[in-house]
Amino acid sequence: MTIAIKNLHKKFGKNTVLKGVDVSVDEGRIYAILGPNGSGKTTLIKSILGMVIPDKGSIKVLDKTIKKDWKYRKKIDYLPQIANFPPNIRVKELIGMIKDLRNSPSSEQALIEQFGLEAFMDKKLSTLSGGTKQKVNLVLTFMFDSPLIILDEPTTGLEPKALISLKKIIKKEKEQGKTILITSHIMQFVEEIADEILYLLEGEIYFKGSIDTLMEQTRQNTFEHAIAALTTSDSHA
Numbered sequence: 001m002t003i004a005i006k007n008l009h010k011k012f013g014k015n016t017v018l019k020g021v022d023v024s025v026d027e028g029r030i031y032a033i034l035g036p037n038g039s040g041k042t043t044l045i046k047s048i049l050g051m052v053i054p055d056k057g058s059i060k061v062l063d064k065t066i067k068k069d070w071k072y073r074k075k076i077d078y079l080p081q082i083a084n085f086p087p088n089i090r091v092k093e094l095i096g097m098i099k100d101l102r103n104s105p106s107s108e109q110a111l112i113e114q115f116g117l118e119a120f121m122d123k124k125l126s127t128l129s130g131g132t133k134q135k136v137n138l139v140l141t142f143m144f145d146s147p148l149i150i151l152d153e154p155t156t157g158l159e160p161k162a163l164i165s166l167k168k169i170i171k172k173e174k175e176q177g178k179t180i181l182i183t184s185h186i187m188q189f190v191e192e193i194a195d196e197i198l199y200l201l202e203g204e205i206y207f208k209g210s211i212d213t214l215m216e217q218t219r220q221n222t223f224e225h226a227i228a229a230l231t232t233s234d235s236h237a
């Protein structure tokens with residue numbers, strides 16, 4: 001098991017976000033973490049990354065309890081929802097800086113070409129469009145070779161060609177045995193890429209299973225409607 005989460009609780013002030021999340025994630029599969037806005041998807045991801053400290057519960061990543069050992073973080077490639085880098089830095093400097101910080105083997109050239117970023121390497125980040133910044137962030141995420149990849153809204157701002165490249169890259173990583181967690185509000189993307197859905201609602205995992213199972217259980221014709229039905233149905237799937 002790549003990730004095992006037991007009875008995870010997290011509150012921000014009076015706002016209880018996670019109320020006993022129990023979930024496990026197996027190696028070599030693609031999981032989509034879904035749920036309404038504010039349901040705690042990013043909070044769950046950040047708890048796995050050690051960026052949010054839970055109030056209660058346990059998290060194991062690659063068979064180790066993360067509380068005792070921060071070194072596990074090096075085994076995760078993470079694409080944040082909003083990346084904040086210094087605006088004056090140039091793309092190639094940023095890539096170099098992240099390589100130095102991680103101090104792990106990396107291969108960025110093929111990714112730079114795949115996303116058509118060659119002409120932007122000497123540009124300052126502040127001059128890039130939103131979509132181009134996202135492509136740079138994707139290069140920073142995929143240039144390392146970690147067993148676990150976590151992508152928070154990876155499709156944000158991407159044009160169709162880049163979206164196709166992203167899907168290809170994710171599928172290739174899966175073929176290499178990587179475990180991938182993704183949050184996305186784009187159901188067509190999720191339907192194409194995910195092996196399994198983890199649906200967060202009211203602080204718990206309300207549904208875990210394949211897209212086919214979800215469609216059967218909700219008796220809906222499309223995946224988008226099945227997801228929407230989960231939020232409004234009153235019986236636990």
Ligand SMILES: Nc1ncnc2c1ncn2[C@@H]1O[C@H](COP(=O)(O)OP(=O)(O)OP(=O)(O)O)[C@@H](O)[C@H]1O
Nearest residue numbers: 012013015017035036037038039040041042043044
């Ligand atoms: N650092 C924080 N301090 C206070 N409240 C927070 C913090 N981080 C998250 N929250 C709150 O926790 C709740 C869950 O937020 P989270 O970002 O995890 O949701 P999400 O499911 O990822 O949402 P979205 O789909 O909108 O991206 C929200 O009500 C949010 O306001």
